[in-house]
Amino acid sequence: xxxxxxxxxxxxxxxxxxxxxxxxxxxxxxxxxxxxxxxxxxxxxxxxxxxxxxxxxxxxxxxxxxxxxxxxxxxxxxxxxxxxxxxxxxxxxxxxxxxxxxxxxxxxxxxxxx
Amino acid sequence: xxxxxxxxxxxxxxxxxxxxxxxxxxxxxxxxxxxxxxxxxxxxxxxxxxxxxxxxxxxxxxxxxxxxxxxxxxxxxxxxxxxxxxxxxxxxxxxxxxxxxxxxxxxxxxxxx
Numbered sequence: 561x562x563x564x565x566x567x568x569x570x571x572x573x574x575x576x577x578x579x580x581x582x583x584x585x586x587x588x589x590x591x592x593x594x595x596x597x598x599x600x601x602x603x604x605x606x607x608x609x610x611x612x613x614x615x616x617x618x619x620x621x622x623x624x625x626x627x628x629x630x631x632x633x634x635x636x637x638x639x640x641x642x643x644x645x646x647x648x649x650x651x652x653x654x655x656x657x658x659x660x661x662x663x664x665x666x667x668x669x670x671x672x673x674x
Numbered sequence: 675x676x677x678x679x680x681x682x683x684x685x686x687x688x689x690x691x692x693x694x695x696x697x698x699x700x701x702x703x704x705x706x707x708x709x710x711x712x713x714x715x716x717x718x719x720x721x722x723x724x725x726x727x728x729x730x731x732x733x734x735x736x737x738x739x740x741x742x743x744x745x746x747x748x749x750x751x752x753x754x755x756x757x758x759x760x761x762x763x764x765x766x767x768x769x770x771x772x773x774x775x776x777x778x779x780x781x782x783x784x785x786x787x
Contacts (some may be wrong), residue, residue, distance in 0.1 A: 564717075591772070602678070602777030603718075604761070610772060650717050662708075663775065665717030 562586050564666035568649050572672045573641040581636040581669050583651030589664075590656040592634040593618070594626065597668075603650065609634055610656070613655040641673045676701040678766050678778035686784045691754055695781045697747040697764030705773060709738050710763040712780070714731050718763055721749070754785045 567582045585592065590611050595603040605618030609628040623645060625637040634653075638645060648670050654663040678699045687693050699707070706725045710718035722731045722738040724747075731738050735752045751758055765780040 586766045600779060604777075605775070608772070652717075662720055662723060665719070667717050668715070 564651055564653050564664050566649075566666035566669050568669060570670050572674065573638070574674055577641050579638050579641065581638075581649055581671075583634045583666060584632050585634075585638075585651075585653040585664070586632065587653060587655070587664065588631060589653035591630070592628065592651065592653045593663075594624070594634070594636045595650045595652065596620065596645075597650060598647050606636065607631065607651075615634060621661065630666060638671075643673045645671065646673045647671060676766075676768065676774075676776050678750050678764055678776050679782050680724070680762075680764050680778040682781060683779070684782040684784070686786060687754055687757060689754060689785055689787050693751050693754060693783065695749045695751075695764075695783070697778055699745050699747070699764070699766045699776070699778075701745075701766040701776050703769040704742065705767040707738075707740055707747050707767045708765045708767070709736070709747075710765060712761045712763060714760070717778075721753050721762075751783075754783075756785050756787060759783060759785045 564585045571668040593608040597603050604620050609615045612649040615626050646667050650668050651666040652663050681696045708723045709721045712718040721736050724731050724740045726742040737750045740747045761780040761782050763780045766776050767773045
């Protein structure tokens with residue numbers, strides 16, 4: 561199993577540009593999430609999905625869109641990049657079954673917006 | 675408000691020494707508490723997961739404790755190694771349908787030779 565994969569690893573954008581961060585998992589997990597990690601702060605939830613075709617907003621959703629057309633893929637779209645979106649982005653997945661719902665993280669995408 | 679607070683923010687120890695990291699939470703209703711290790715430039719990796727009925731869990735040289743009454747957890751690292759240098763993140767899950775995760779800000783540990 562490759563686990564959770566993310567592409568690209570690094571990206572530099574100019575303000576106003578759009579892009580898609582890719583995330584895929586091969587563990588057949590129902591739940592997938594996107595987080596951003598900023599210095600001195602805990603990971604913050606952007607969007608999440610509890611299954612194909614179902615998405616919902618997390619703590620900091622503004623400026624981001626997601627879709628979940630398959631169980632495996634959960635791309636994150638930046639519509640019009642802003643310097644405040646400079647961050648490290650992590651995708652994660654976990655199974656729905658109880659009790660532990662252990663979450664697996666991807667390696668991250670480091671995004672810089674100039 | 676559901677919160678997870680970790681202390682200290684950073685810590686430097688000598689190789690071979692022990693250390694203890696702290697986590698206090700106010701998440702309710704509580705489901706489980708996890709400790710993650712995050713190496714620089716990598717995603718977090720799970721070390722331990724504990725429910726309210728478990729008060730100790732070990733993973734090699736890592737031992738986590740949980741006091742559900744005082745809402746405190748600790749992560750004890752024994753005989754530290756250089757490879758233990760990382761950020762350690764405490765994460766608490768609530769009992770909602772989606773098991774919402776609340777993340778602490780992490781403790782950065784540096785182990786020096």
